[in-house]
Amino acid sequence: MDWDKLRIFHAVADAGSLTHAGDKLNLSQSAVSRQVRGLEEALNATLFHRHARGLILTEQGELLFDATTAMSKRLDTASARIRDSEEEVFGELRVTTTTGFGTLWLAPRLPKLYEQYPDLKVDLMLEERVLDLPMREADVAIRMKEPSQADLIRKKLMTVRMCLYATPDYLAGSGTPQELEDLRDHRLICQNTGSDQVGAGMSLVQHLMTYEVRSLLTVNNYFGVLQGVLHDLGIGVLPDYVQQEFPDLVQVLPETESADVPVFLAYPAELRHSKRIAAFRDFVQEEIVMYRKQLRAKQNP
Missing domain, CATH: 3.40.190.10 (Periplasmic binding protein-like II)
Structure with a gap:
């Protein structure tokens, strides 16, 4: 099979357009079209449905695109390994x-x-x-x-725990909870239990909710939770490492924290x-x- 035709087919499938693929490959639209037609003739298959808004892969086209995508990633891996054979890090x-x-x-x-x-x-x-x-x-x-x-x-790097934090200004104005029941008089800032998050964090939030927290702000990531805390909106559920970067934060109810969350670094063998x-x-x-x-x-x- 002609590798050059496969390369051009992959670019067209990725872009969804002969023109956009041609721009990426520095080829004219007619040259790209000829290569795709030649590949279709060689395979005796229609690879694209053509319509006014662009190109859509046929079932046969999807199969070939899956194969060229895998090839592309393997070539990227080989290229990376070749570059990494040099002494310098770049x-x-x-x-x-x-x-x-x-x-x-x-x-x-x-x-x-x-x-x-x-x-x-x-x-x-x-x-x-x-x-x-x-x-x-x-x-x-x-x-x-x-x-x-x-x-x-x-490789396991470390463990973190989810804890409760607030700013001194918030606590000065709203009071410092002394026990979990006091949370009902505060706004809790946390990730929504339906969003992707660490299991230990979700378990802690679910536990806190049993104390009839009346005011709630949910965000879909911890960076957003931190912003709410820093702007004195309430008490936030955050990973314990934030206190190193934001030393003015006060840990609320220090005995209330999640189970250990392991942090791993991983890369392909x-x-x-x-x-x-x-x-x-x-x-x-x-x-x-x-x-x-x-x-x-x-x-x-």
């Missing part, structure tokens, strides 16, 4: 983690990584959905539970020799060590 590193951890813990520490490796290009993908690392949706992941995907190298992965892994581990030291120093002044 190029794109796609890191996926949750919105809360990425914005509140990882992003503030990234300047140190760039100081060490100025040619590194980090693509930080923040979402609760678990991306498929073996299929190269990302290069490395930091997740709040042990990854279950096969063919991954994984085939990238075990990647210098970009190694640089990021070592950086995160060093930051974890420093974080633990600072935490111990605060707990035992």
Whole structure:
């Protein structure tokens, strides 16, 4: 099968348009159309339904697009491994983690990584959905539970707990709860129990709701919860690492906290020799060590 025709077919299927694919490939629309027609003739199959608004893959086209997508990802992996055979750390590193951890813990520490490796290009993908690392949706992941995907190298980094926090100004104006029953007189800020979040956090929120909390603000990630807390809207359920970046926050009802939430770093086994992965892994581990030291120093002044 003609590799060049497959490459052009993949670009057309991805763009949904001959014109857009041609722009991406620096080819004329007629040249792209000829290549697609030639592929259809070679396969004796119609790959696209053509209509005024663009192109839609047929069933046969979907099958071929799945195959070219897998090929493309494998080629990306091979390319990454070839680049990683060099001694220097450079190029794109796609890191996926949750919105809360990425914005509140990882992003503030990234300047140190760039100081060490100025040619590194980090693509930080923040979402609760678990991306498929073996299929190269990302290069490395930091997740709040042990990854279950096969063919991954994984390392437990630390544990966190979900706790209750508020600002001094909020507590000065609304009072400090002394027991869980007092929460009914406050606004609770938390993730909605229907949104993607760590199981321990959800369990804590469900437990707090049994105390007839009258006023509630729910957000779909911990960064939003933090913003509500910082603007004196109420008492928020947040991971304990936020207090290091926001030391003025006051932990409310310190005996009320979630079970331990494990934090894992994972990457595909085939990238075990990647210098970009190694640089990021070592950086995160060093930051974890420093974080633990600072935490111990605060707990035992």
